[in-house]
Amino acid sequence: MTKQLSKQTMLWEETFPAGAHWSFVLKRGTALRITDVEGGANLSTLFYNQEEKLERYNMADTLKAQHTAHLSKGFVCYSDMGRVLASVIEDSCGWHDTICGMTNAALVEKKYGKADYQQARNAMYRNARDSMIIELGKWGLGKRDIVPNVNFFSKVSADEAGNLHYQPNHSKAGDFVELRFEMNVLVVMSASQHPLDPNPQYAPKPVLLQAWHCGTPEKNDYCRNFCNENVRGFFNTELLFR
Amino acid sequence: MAIVESKLTPQQASYDLILPAGESWLHEVKRGQIFRILDLEGNQAVDTLFYNAHNPEERYSAVDTIREQGNLYLTAGTNLMSTEGNVLMTIVADTCGRHDTLGGACAAESNSVRYAIDKKFMHSCRDSFLHALGHCDCGIDKRDLTANVNFFMNVPVTPQGELTFADGISAPWKYVEMRAEMDVYVLISNCPQLNNPCNAYNPTPVRLLVWDAAAQ
Numbered sequence: 090m091t092k093q094l095s096k097q098t099m100l101w102e103e104t105f106p107a108g109a110h111w112s113f114v115l116k117r118g119t120a121l122r123i124t125d126v127e128g129g130a131n132l133s134t135l136f137y138n139q140e141e142k143l144e145r146y147n148m149a150d151t152l153k154a155q156h157t158a159h160l161s162k163g164f165v166c167y168s169d170m171g172r173v174l175a176s177v178i179e180d181s182c183g184w185h186d187t188i189c190g191m192t193n194a195a196l197v198e199k200k201y202g203k204a205d206y207q208q209a210r211n212a213m214y215r216n217a218r219d220s221m222i223i224e225l226g227k228w229g230l231g232k233r234d235i236v237p238n239v240n241f242f243s244k245v246s247a248d249e250a251g252n253l254h255y256q257p258n259h260s261k262a263g264d265f266v267e268l269r270f271e272m273n274v275l276v277v278m279s280a281s282q283h284p285l286d287p288n289p290q291y292a293p294k295p296v297l298l299q300a301w302h303c304g305t306p307e308k309n310d311y312c313r314n315f316c317n318e319n320v321r322g323f324f325n326t327e328l329l330f331r
Numbered sequence: 332m333a334i335v336e337s338k339l340t341p342q343q344a345s346y347d348l349i350l351p352a353g354e355s356w357l358h359e360v361k362r363g364q365i366f367r368i369l370d371l372e373g374n375q376a377v378d379t380l381f382y383n384a385h386n387p388e389e390r391y392s393a394v395d396t397i398r399e400q401g402n403l404y405l406t407a408g409t410n411l412m413s414t415e416g417n418v419l420m421t422i423v424a425d426t427c428g429r430h431d432t433l434g435g436a437c438a439a440e441s442n443s444v445r446y447a448i449d450k451k452f453m454h455s456c457r458d459s460f461l462h463a464l465g466h467c468d469c470g471i472d473k474r475d476l477t478a479n480v481n482f483f484m485n486v487p488v489t490p491q492g493e494l495t496f497a498d499g500i501s502a503p504w505k506y507v508e509m510r511a512e513m514d515v516y517v518l519i520s521n522c523p524q525l526n527n528p529c530n531a532y533n534p535t536p537v538r539l540l541v542w543d544a545a546a547q
Contacts, residue, residue, distance in 0.1 A: 148394075149435020149478050152494050154444045158433065159492040169476075171440030171451070184492065188403070188433060190394030195416050232414065233474045237394045247488045251403035251429070284398055322444045 092267075092301070094122065100300040105132075105280050107293040110220030112227060112277040114139050115270040117330065120178065120303035123296050125242050128262035130294035131283040132241040133191040133217040136166055136174040137275040142230060144168045148187050148237035154318040158247070160185040160239060163315035165271075165322060172326040173319070174274050176312035178303075179267035182260045184244040189253070191217035191238055192284045201291035214291050220279035228275060241266055242296075243283040255285040269303055269312070271326050332428030335407035337508050339365060339542050346541035352534030353454055353523035355463035359384050360511045363544035365423065368519075369506040370483050372535035374499030376522040377482040378436045378456040380475075381411060381419045384514040387471045389415045393432040393478035403488055404429035405480060411509070419515050424508035427501045431486040433494065436460065436479050437524045446526045459520035469516060481522075482507050484529050498528050 094102075100119065104126070105111065115121055123132060138144035147169040155164050162180040165173045177185075197216040204214040221235050242260035245253050282293050306313050306323065313323045341347060345364075350356050352375065360366045368377050383389035395412040397403050405411070407425040410418040435441075438457035442450040457476065464471050483501035488494050523534050 143473055147435065147441075147478075149433060150438070150441045150444070153434050153486075153496070154441065156494050157492060158488040158494045167441075167444065169438065169440065169457075171438070171444045188394060189398045190392065193416060232388050235414065237392075237478050246490055246492055247403050248490055251488070253397070253401050253403065318444050321448055324448065325440070325443060 094299050094301060098301055100302065102297070102299045105278065105296045105298055107280055107295045108215045110224050110279040112224040112275060114273060114275055115300060116273045117270055118302060118305050120267055120269045120301055122265055122267045122299045123241055124265040125260045125262065126295050126297055128260060129258065130242045130260055130296050131281065131286065132296055133279045133281055134239045134241060135221065135236065135277045138168060138174070139273040139275045142228065142234065142275065144170045145234065145236055146174060146239070151187065154322065155316055158188060160187055163312055165312050165319055166239065167322060171322065172329065173271040173322045175268045175270050177266060178269045178312060179265070182242060182264040182266070184259065185266065186240040186243040186245045186283065187237065189240060189245050189284055191221070191279065192281045193218040196284055200289070204291070215281060217279040217281035220281060221277055224277045240283050245285060253285065255283070255287065257287065269306065271323070272329065333407045334426055334428055335424045336426060337367070337424035339546065341540060343542055343546040344540040345543045348539045349536050350519065350521045350539055351536045352521050353459065354521050355459035356519040356539065357463045357467055357469070358517050360515050360517050360541060362511050362513050364511050365508055365542040365547065366511065366517065367506050367508040367540040368482050369504065369538040369540065370427070370501045371503060371538055373503040374483065374501050374531040375535045375537055376484040376524065376529040377537055378520040378522050379480045379482055380460070380477070380518040382471060382475065382516040382518070383413065383419070384516045387469060387475060387516065389413045389417070390475055390477060391419060391479070396432060403433065405432055406430065411480070418512045420509040420511055422507060422509045424506070427483055427505040427507060429500070430507060431481040431484040432478065433488070434481050434484060434486040434496070436520060437522065442526065450526060453525065454523035456520035456522050460518060463518060471516070481529070496527050496529060499531060
Protein backbone atom coordinates (compact mmCIF):
# COMPACT_ATOMS: atom_id res chain seq x y z
CA MET A 90 0.00 0.00 0.00
CA THR A 91 1.32 3.38 -0.92
CA LYS A 92 1.38 5.69 2.03
CA GLN A 93 -0.60 8.91 1.73
CA LEU A 94 1.73 11.78 2.52
CA SER A 95 0.57 15.12 3.84
CA LYS A 96 2.33 18.27 4.98
CA GLN A 97 1.71 17.10 8.56
CA THR A 98 3.31 13.66 8.16
CA MET A 99 6.24 14.71 6.00
CA LEU A 100 9.63 15.77 7.32
CA TRP A 101 10.33 17.70 4.17
CA GLU A 102 9.58 17.87 0.48
CA GLU A 103 11.57 19.36 -2.33
CA THR A 104 11.57 19.45 -6.11
CA PHE A 105 14.93 18.35 -7.43
CA PRO A 106 15.39 20.31 -10.66
CA ALA A 107 16.41 18.69 -13.94
CA GLY A 108 20.20 18.32 -14.16
CA ALA A 109 20.76 19.45 -10.57
CA HIS A 110 22.89 17.80 -7.85
CA TRP A 111 22.46 17.69 -4.09
CA SER A 112 23.47 15.66 -1.03
CA PHE A 113 21.83 15.15 2.35
CA VAL A 114 21.65 12.79 5.30
CA LEU A 115 18.67 10.54 5.93
CA LYS A 116 18.66 8.85 9.32
CA ARG A 117 17.77 5.27 10.17
CA GLY A 118 13.99 4.92 10.24
CA THR A 119 13.41 7.61 7.61
CA ALA A 120 11.85 6.99 4.20
CA LEU A 121 12.20 8.88 0.94
CA ARG A 122 9.75 8.82 -1.94
CA ILE A 123 11.25 9.86 -5.27
CA THR A 124 8.67 10.72 -7.94
CA ASP A 125 9.33 11.08 -11.65
CA VAL A 126 7.38 14.29 -12.25
CA GLU A 127 7.30 14.41 -16.06
CA GLY A 128 8.32 10.86 -17.08
CA GLY A 129 11.71 9.77 -18.41
CA ALA A 130 13.70 10.90 -15.35
CA ASN A 131 17.04 9.43 -14.29
CA LEU A 132 18.56 9.98 -10.87
CA SER A 133 22.17 8.85 -10.46
CA THR A 134 22.62 8.11 -6.77
CA LEU A 135 25.30 7.00 -4.32
CA PHE A 136 24.98 6.04 -0.64
CA TYR A 137 27.56 6.30 2.18
CA ASN A 138 27.42 5.48 5.88
CA GLN A 139 27.36 9.01 7.30
CA GLU A 140 29.39 7.98 10.35
CA GLU A 141 32.14 6.08 8.48
CA LYS A 142 32.12 7.17 4.88
CA LEU A 143 34.56 4.48 3.78
CA GLU A 144 31.52 2.22 4.06
CA ARG A 145 29.52 2.82 0.89
CA TYR A 146 27.10 1.38 -1.63
CA ASN A 147 28.53 -1.73 -3.24
CA MET A 148 26.97 -2.69 -6.55
CA ALA A 149 28.56 -6.12 -6.71
CA ASP A 150 27.62 -7.14 -3.17
CA THR A 151 24.07 -5.84 -3.76
CA LEU A 152 23.69 -7.84 -6.96
CA LYS A 153 25.22 -11.13 -5.89
CA ALA A 154 23.54 -11.26 -2.47
CA GLN A 155 20.13 -10.97 -4.12
CA HIS A 156 20.89 -12.75 -7.41
CA THR A 157 19.81 -9.77 -9.42
CA ALA A 158 21.16 -7.37 -12.01
CA HIS A 159 18.61 -4.64 -11.25
CA LEU A 160 16.71 -3.10 -8.31
CA SER A 161 12.97 -3.02 -7.58
CA LYS A 162 10.61 -3.57 -4.63
CA GLY A 163 12.04 -5.95 -2.03
CA PHE A 164 15.66 -5.49 -3.04
CA VAL A 165 17.99 -3.61 -0.72
CA CYS A 166 21.17 -1.61 -1.31
CA TYR A 167 24.12 -3.26 0.44
CA SER A 168 27.28 -1.58 1.63
CA ASP A 169 30.68 -3.24 1.31
CA MET A 170 30.39 -4.16 5.02
CA GLY A 171 27.51 -6.62 4.67
CA ARG A 172 24.96 -4.10 5.92
CA VAL A 173 21.84 -2.60 4.38
CA LEU A 174 22.07 1.13 3.64
CA ALA A 175 18.58 1.44 2.17
CA SER A 176 15.66 -0.80 1.18
CA VAL A 177 13.31 -0.42 -1.79
CA ILE A 178 9.97 -0.59 0.02
CA GLU A 179 7.70 0.49 -2.85
CA ASP A 180 8.27 0.84 -6.57
CA SER A 181 5.87 1.54 -9.41
CA CYS A 182 8.25 1.04 -12.32
CA GLY A 183 9.83 -2.36 -11.63
CA TRP A 184 13.42 -1.82 -12.68
CA HIS A 185 16.19 0.56 -11.65
CA ASP A 186 19.62 0.28 -13.26
CA THR A 187 22.85 -0.12 -11.31
CA ILE A 188 25.27 -1.50 -13.89
CA CYS A 189 25.82 1.37 -16.36
CA GLY A 190 27.50 4.08 -14.31
CA MET A 191 26.91 7.77 -14.86
CA THR A 192 27.49 10.50 -17.41
CA ASN A 193 30.82 12.35 -17.44
CA ALA A 194 32.03 15.55 -19.10
CA ALA A 195 33.39 13.85 -22.24
CA LEU A 196 30.23 11.79 -22.75
CA VAL A 197 27.94 14.81 -22.37
CA GLU A 198 30.01 16.94 -24.74
CA LYS A 199 30.14 14.16 -27.34
CA LYS A 200 26.39 13.56 -27.20
CA TYR A 201 24.98 17.02 -26.72
CA GLY A 202 27.75 19.49 -27.51
CA LYS A 203 28.94 22.11 -25.12
CA ALA A 204 26.90 24.68 -23.18
CA ASP A 205 28.94 26.29 -20.42
CA TYR A 206 27.69 28.65 -17.76
CA GLN A 207 29.12 31.78 -19.45
CA GLN A 208 27.06 31.04 -22.53
CA ALA A 209 24.00 29.20 -21.25
CA ARG A 210 23.66 30.36 -17.61
CA ASN A 211 21.39 27.98 -15.73
CA ALA A 212 20.72 25.99 -18.90
CA MET A 213 24.36 24.86 -18.93
CA TYR A 214 24.97 21.17 -19.61
CA ARG A 215 25.93 19.25 -16.48
CA ASN A 216 27.16 15.71 -16.04
CA ALA A 217 26.74 13.30 -13.15
CA ARG A 218 30.41 12.59 -12.45
CA ASP A 219 31.32 16.25 -11.99
CA SER A 220 28.12 16.72 -9.98
CA MET A 221 29.19 13.87 -7.68
CA ILE A 222 32.69 15.35 -7.35
CA ILE A 223 31.16 18.67 -6.25
CA GLU A 224 28.75 17.11 -3.74
CA LEU A 225 31.32 14.66 -2.34
CA GLY A 226 33.75 17.55 -1.87
CA LYS A 227 31.31 19.04 0.64
CA TRP A 228 31.81 16.00 2.86
CA GLY A 229 35.58 15.67 2.51
CA LEU A 230 35.22 13.00 -0.16
CA GLY A 231 36.31 12.94 -3.78
CA LYS A 232 36.96 10.92 -6.93
CA ARG A 233 38.23 7.91 -4.98
CA ASP A 234 34.83 7.64 -3.31
CA ILE A 235 32.88 7.42 -6.57
CA VAL A 236 31.83 3.81 -7.13
CA PRO A 237 29.25 2.14 -9.40
CA ASN A 238 25.95 3.91 -8.68
CA VAL A 239 22.20 3.41 -8.88
CA ASN A 240 20.27 5.04 -11.74
CA PHE A 241 16.73 5.32 -10.44
CA PHE A 242 13.97 5.17 -13.11
CA SER A 243 16.22 3.72 -15.84
CA LYS A 244 16.08 0.22 -17.29
CA VAL A 245 18.95 -1.46 -19.10
CA SER A 246 18.64 -5.20 -19.67
CA ALA A 247 21.06 -7.65 -21.25
CA ASP A 248 20.28 -10.38 -23.77
CA GLU A 249 21.71 -13.91 -23.60
CA ALA A 250 24.90 -12.73 -25.31
CA GLY A 251 25.31 -9.93 -22.77
CA ASN A 252 24.43 -7.10 -25.16
CA LEU A 253 22.92 -4.14 -23.31
CA HIS A 254 19.50 -2.77 -24.23
CA TYR A 255 18.33 0.60 -22.92
CA GLN A 256 14.54 0.67 -22.51
CA PRO A 257 13.12 3.98 -23.77
CA ASN A 258 10.06 5.46 -22.00
CA HIS A 259 10.51 3.09 -19.06
CA SER A 260 9.41 5.50 -16.32
CA LYS A 261 6.16 7.40 -16.78
CA ALA A 262 5.01 10.68 -15.23
CA GLY A 263 4.01 9.88 -11.64
CA ASP A 264 6.12 6.75 -11.31
CA PHE A 265 7.85 6.57 -7.95
CA VAL A 266 10.23 4.57 -5.83
CA GLU A 267 10.38 4.57 -2.02
CA LEU A 268 13.51 3.93 -0.01
CA ARG A 269 13.70 3.19 3.69
CA PHE A 270 17.04 4.04 5.28
CA GLU A 271 18.36 1.34 7.61
CA MET A 272 21.45 3.30 8.68
CA ASN A 273 22.31 6.99 8.91
CA VAL A 274 23.07 7.50 5.25
CA LEU A 275 24.69 10.26 3.22
CA VAL A 276 22.74 10.37 -0.06
CA VAL A 277 24.38 11.97 -3.10
CA MET A 278 22.25 12.56 -6.21
CA SER A 279 22.51 13.94 -9.72
CA ALA A 280 19.41 14.31 -11.92
CA SER A 281 21.46 13.77 -15.05
CA GLN A 282 20.33 11.76 -18.06
CA HIS A 283 21.21 8.08 -18.12
CA PRO A 284 24.50 7.59 -19.97
CA LEU A 285 22.78 5.28 -22.50
CA ASP A 286 19.74 7.53 -23.04
CA PRO A 287 19.56 7.71 -26.87
CA ASN A 288 17.83 11.12 -26.84
CA PRO A 289 20.19 13.37 -28.88
CA GLN A 290 18.99 16.42 -26.91
CA TYR A 291 20.28 17.44 -23.49
CA ALA A 292 16.97 16.99 -21.68
CA PRO A 293 17.28 15.91 -18.02
CA LYS A 294 14.06 15.72 -15.99
CA PRO A 295 13.09 16.88 -12.47
CA VAL A 296 12.06 14.60 -9.61
CA LEU A 297 10.13 15.25 -6.41
CA LEU A 298 11.64 14.17 -3.07
CA GLN A 299 9.44 13.60 -0.01
CA ALA A 300 10.79 12.33 3.32
CA TRP A 301 8.98 11.00 6.37
CA HIS A 302 9.53 9.01 9.56
CA CYS A 303 8.68 5.40 8.81
CA GLY A 304 10.33 3.63 11.75
CA THR A 305 12.56 0.57 11.63
CA PRO A 306 11.49 -2.67 9.92
CA GLU A 307 9.45 -5.30 11.76
CA LYS A 308 10.37 -8.98 11.87
CA ASN A 309 7.90 -9.71 9.07
CA ASP A 310 9.17 -6.87 6.87
CA TYR A 311 8.94 -7.56 3.12
CA CYS A 312 12.51 -6.51 2.30
CA ARG A 313 13.99 -8.32 5.32
CA ASN A 314 12.31 -11.55 4.23
CA PHE A 315 12.78 -11.07 0.49
CA CYS A 316 15.56 -13.70 0.56
CA ASN A 317 17.60 -15.47 3.24
CA GLU A 318 20.56 -13.24 2.44
CA ASN A 319 18.56 -10.17 3.44
CA VAL A 320 17.64 -11.72 6.81
CA ARG A 321 21.38 -11.88 7.53
CA GLY A 322 21.99 -8.43 6.02
CA PHE A 323 19.45 -6.87 8.38
CA PHE A 324 20.96 -8.83 11.30
CA ASN A 325 24.39 -7.35 10.50
CA THR A 326 22.89 -3.86 10.18
CA GLU A 327 20.96 -4.01 13.45
CA LEU A 328 24.11 -5.04 15.34
CA LEU A 329 25.29 -1.45 14.80
CA PHE A 330 22.24 -0.02 16.58
CA ARG A 331 21.82 -2.36 19.57
CA MET B 332 32.26 -15.68 -27.64
CA ALA B 333 35.46 -14.78 -29.38
CA ILE B 334 38.31 -17.26 -28.93
CA VAL B 335 41.59 -15.58 -29.83
CA GLU B 336 44.90 -17.35 -29.29
CA SER B 337 48.27 -15.75 -28.62
CA LYS B 338 51.53 -16.37 -30.46
CA LEU B 339 53.66 -15.58 -27.42
CA THR B 340 55.57 -18.39 -25.73
CA PRO B 341 56.51 -18.62 -22.05
CA GLN B 342 60.20 -18.91 -23.06
CA GLN B 343 60.07 -15.28 -24.25
CA ALA B 344 58.41 -13.96 -21.10
CA SER B 345 60.27 -11.53 -18.86
CA TYR B 346 58.20 -12.52 -15.82
CA ASP B 347 56.73 -15.90 -14.94
CA LEU B 348 55.12 -16.73 -11.58
CA ILE B 349 52.84 -19.37 -10.15
CA LEU B 350 50.38 -17.70 -7.76
CA PRO B 351 48.75 -20.17 -5.35
CA ALA B 352 45.08 -19.86 -4.42
CA GLY B 353 44.44 -17.52 -1.51
CA GLU B 354 47.44 -15.32 -2.36
CA SER B 355 47.47 -11.72 -3.54
CA TRP B 356 49.81 -10.09 -6.04
CA LEU B 357 50.53 -6.43 -6.83
CA HIS B 358 52.75 -5.72 -9.81
CA GLU B 359 53.42 -2.88 -12.23
CA VAL B 360 52.86 -3.76 -15.87
CA LYS B 361 54.45 -1.15 -18.13
CA ARG B 362 52.80 0.40 -21.14
CA GLY B 363 53.20 -1.92 -24.14
CA GLN B 364 53.88 -5.02 -22.06
CA ILE B 365 51.61 -8.03 -22.47
CA PHE B 366 50.18 -9.66 -19.35
CA ARG B 367 48.74 -13.18 -19.34
CA ILE B 368 46.77 -15.00 -16.65
CA LEU B 369 46.70 -18.74 -17.19
CA ASP B 370 44.14 -20.96 -15.46
CA LEU B 371 46.36 -23.96 -14.60
CA GLU B 372 43.75 -26.38 -13.32
CA GLY B 373 40.51 -24.84 -14.59
CA ASN B 374 37.59 -22.78 -13.21
CA GLN B 375 39.70 -20.60 -10.95
CA ALA B 376 38.34 -17.09 -10.36
CA VAL B 377 41.07 -14.44 -10.50
CA ASP B 378 39.81 -11.21 -8.91
CA THR B 379 41.67 -8.32 -10.50
CA LEU B 380 41.86 -4.53 -10.24
CA PHE B 381 43.86 -2.05 -12.32
CA TYR B 382 45.24 1.39 -11.42
CA ASN B 383 47.12 4.09 -13.31
CA ALA B 384 50.58 3.56 -11.76
CA HIS B 385 51.32 7.29 -11.82
CA ASN B 386 47.94 8.36 -10.40
CA PRO B 387 46.12 5.47 -8.71
CA GLU B 388 43.08 7.72 -8.20
CA GLU B 389 42.45 6.76 -11.84
CA ARG B 390 41.39 3.14 -11.68
CA TYR B 391 39.44 0.38 -13.38
CA SER B 392 35.73 1.09 -13.81
CA ALA B 393 33.51 -1.94 -14.40
CA VAL B 394 30.47 0.15 -15.30
CA ASP B 395 32.32 2.35 -17.79
CA THR B 396 33.86 -0.76 -19.35
CA ILE B 397 30.57 -2.56 -19.93
CA ARG B 398 28.70 0.57 -20.98
CA GLU B 399 31.34 1.64 -23.51
CA GLN B 400 31.37 -1.78 -25.19
CA GLY B 401 27.60 -2.25 -24.80
CA ASN B 402 28.08 -5.72 -23.36
CA LEU B 403 28.34 -7.26 -19.89
CA TYR B 404 31.08 -9.78 -20.55
CA LEU B 405 34.79 -9.20 -21.09
CA THR B 406 36.65 -10.98 -23.87
CA ALA B 407 39.21 -10.39 -26.64
CA GLY B 408 38.76 -6.85 -27.94
CA THR B 409 37.46 -5.46 -24.64
CA ASN B 410 38.98 -2.17 -23.54
CA LEU B 411 39.32 -2.11 -19.76
CA MET B 412 38.25 1.49 -19.10
CA SER B 413 39.35 3.78 -16.30
CA THR B 414 37.24 6.13 -14.19
CA GLU B 415 38.67 8.95 -16.33
CA GLY B 416 37.55 7.43 -19.61
CA ASN B 417 40.99 6.15 -20.63
CA VAL B 418 41.93 2.61 -21.67
CA LEU B 419 44.04 0.89 -19.00
CA MET B 420 44.38 -2.46 -20.76
CA THR B 421 43.12 -4.07 -23.96
CA ILE B 422 42.32 -7.78 -23.95
CA VAL B 423 44.26 -9.13 -26.95
CA ALA B 424 43.87 -12.89 -26.53
CA ASP B 425 41.34 -15.06 -24.73
CA THR B 426 40.87 -18.82 -24.95
CA CYS B 427 38.18 -18.92 -22.26
CA GLY B 428 35.67 -16.71 -24.07
CA ARG B 429 34.17 -14.51 -21.41
CA HIS B 430 34.89 -13.06 -18.01
CA ASP B 431 32.74 -11.40 -15.35
CA THR B 432 32.88 -7.87 -13.98
CA LEU B 433 29.56 -7.63 -12.08
CA GLY B 434 30.12 -10.22 -9.33
CA GLY B 435 32.79 -8.30 -7.44
CA ALA B 436 35.24 -9.73 -4.96
CA CYS B 437 34.23 -12.01 -2.12
CA ALA B 438 34.60 -10.45 1.31
CA ALA B 439 34.24 -11.57 4.89
CA GLU B 440 31.23 -9.28 5.20
CA SER B 441 29.50 -10.39 2.01
CA ASN B 442 30.19 -14.02 2.93
CA SER B 443 28.24 -13.45 6.14
CA VAL B 444 25.28 -12.21 4.09
CA ARG B 445 25.44 -14.77 1.31
CA TYR B 446 26.11 -17.99 3.22
CA ALA B 447 25.96 -17.76 7.02
CA ILE B 448 27.02 -15.25 9.67
CA ASP B 449 29.98 -17.40 10.78
CA LYS B 450 31.37 -17.59 7.21
CA LYS B 451 32.85 -14.14 7.79
CA PHE B 452 35.84 -15.85 9.36
CA MET B 453 36.75 -17.62 6.12
CA HIS B 454 39.38 -16.37 3.67
CA SER B 455 38.26 -13.80 1.10
CA CYS B 456 39.48 -11.74 -1.83
CA ARG B 457 38.93 -8.39 -0.12
CA ASP B 458 41.09 -9.53 2.79
CA SER B 459 43.75 -10.55 0.26
CA PHE B 460 43.52 -7.17 -1.50
CA LEU B 461 43.89 -5.34 1.82
CA HIS B 462 46.84 -7.53 2.79
CA ALA B 463 48.68 -6.67 -0.43
CA LEU B 464 47.84 -2.95 -0.13
CA GLY B 465 48.88 -2.84 3.51
CA HIS B 466 52.35 -4.00 2.56
CA CYS B 467 52.91 -1.65 -0.40
CA ASP B 468 53.75 2.04 -0.55
CA CYS B 469 51.75 2.63 -3.71
CA GLY B 470 49.22 5.02 -2.15
CA ILE B 471 46.31 2.65 -2.73
CA ASP B 472 44.03 1.63 0.14
CA LYS B 473 40.49 0.50 0.88
CA ARG B 474 39.08 3.70 -0.60
CA ASP B 475 40.37 2.54 -3.97
CA LEU B 476 38.78 -0.90 -3.87
CA THR B 477 35.96 -0.96 -6.41
CA ALA B 478 34.07 -3.40 -8.63
CA ASN B 479 36.73 -5.71 -10.09
CA VAL B 480 37.17 -8.16 -12.95
CA ASN B 481 36.70 -11.85 -12.19
CA PHE B 482 38.74 -13.57 -14.86
CA PHE B 483 37.53 -17.09 -15.71
CA MET B 484 34.32 -16.61 -13.72
CA ASN B 485 30.92 -17.25 -15.26
CA VAL B 486 28.14 -14.98 -13.96
CA PRO B 487 25.31 -15.02 -16.51
CA VAL B 488 22.61 -12.33 -16.40
CA THR B 489 19.21 -13.29 -17.78
CA PRO B 490 17.10 -10.96 -19.96
CA GLN B 491 14.73 -10.72 -16.94
CA GLY B 492 17.55 -9.19 -14.91
CA GLU B 493 18.50 -12.13 -12.70
CA LEU B 494 22.14 -12.75 -11.87
CA THR B 495 23.32 -16.33 -11.47
CA PHE B 496 26.58 -17.97 -10.51
CA ALA B 497 27.03 -20.81 -12.93
CA ASP B 498 29.60 -23.51 -13.30
CA GLY B 499 32.73 -22.18 -14.90
CA ILE B 500 33.37 -22.25 -18.62
CA SER B 501 37.12 -22.22 -18.11
CA ALA B 502 39.32 -25.31 -18.15
CA PRO B 503 42.97 -26.21 -17.52
CA TRP B 504 45.39 -24.10 -19.61
CA LYS B 505 42.83 -21.56 -20.75
CA TYR B 506 44.21 -18.04 -20.59
CA VAL B 507 43.46 -14.38 -21.06
CA GLU B 508 46.04 -11.91 -22.26
CA MET B 509 46.01 -8.11 -22.20
CA ARG B 510 48.21 -5.25 -23.38
CA ALA B 511 48.87 -2.37 -21.02
CA GLU B 512 47.94 0.94 -22.65
CA MET B 513 49.55 2.90 -19.81
CA ASP B 514 51.78 1.97 -16.86
CA VAL B 515 49.35 -0.01 -14.72
CA TYR B 516 49.39 -1.50 -11.24
CA VAL B 517 47.67 -4.87 -11.39
CA LEU B 518 46.20 -6.09 -8.09
CA ILE B 519 45.13 -9.73 -7.97
CA SER B 520 43.53 -11.96 -5.40
CA ASN B 521 43.62 -15.58 -6.49
CA CYS B 522 40.20 -16.36 -5.04
CA PRO B 523 39.96 -18.59 -1.94
CA GLN B 524 36.15 -18.85 -2.01
CA LEU B 525 34.87 -22.30 -0.97
CA ASN B 526 31.14 -21.57 -0.72
CA ASN B 527 30.12 -21.36 -4.38
CA PRO B 528 31.11 -22.88 -7.73
CA CYS B 529 33.29 -19.95 -8.86
CA ASN B 530 36.38 -22.05 -8.12
CA ALA B 531 34.66 -25.42 -8.59
CA TYR B 532 34.87 -25.69 -4.74
CA ASN B 533 38.60 -26.25 -5.10
CA PRO B 534 40.74 -23.08 -5.38
CA THR B 535 43.85 -23.73 -7.48
CA PRO B 536 47.00 -21.87 -8.61
CA VAL B 537 47.26 -19.63 -11.66
CA ARG B 538 50.30 -18.68 -13.72
CA LEU B 539 51.10 -15.02 -14.37
CA LEU B 540 53.35 -14.03 -17.27
CA VAL B 541 54.59 -10.72 -18.66
CA TRP B 542 56.21 -10.12 -22.04
CA ASP B 543 58.12 -6.99 -22.93
CA ALA B 544 56.96 -5.04 -25.97
CA ALA B 545 60.04 -6.22 -27.88
CA ALA B 546 58.99 -9.88 -27.64
CA GLN B 547 55.87 -9.32 -29.70
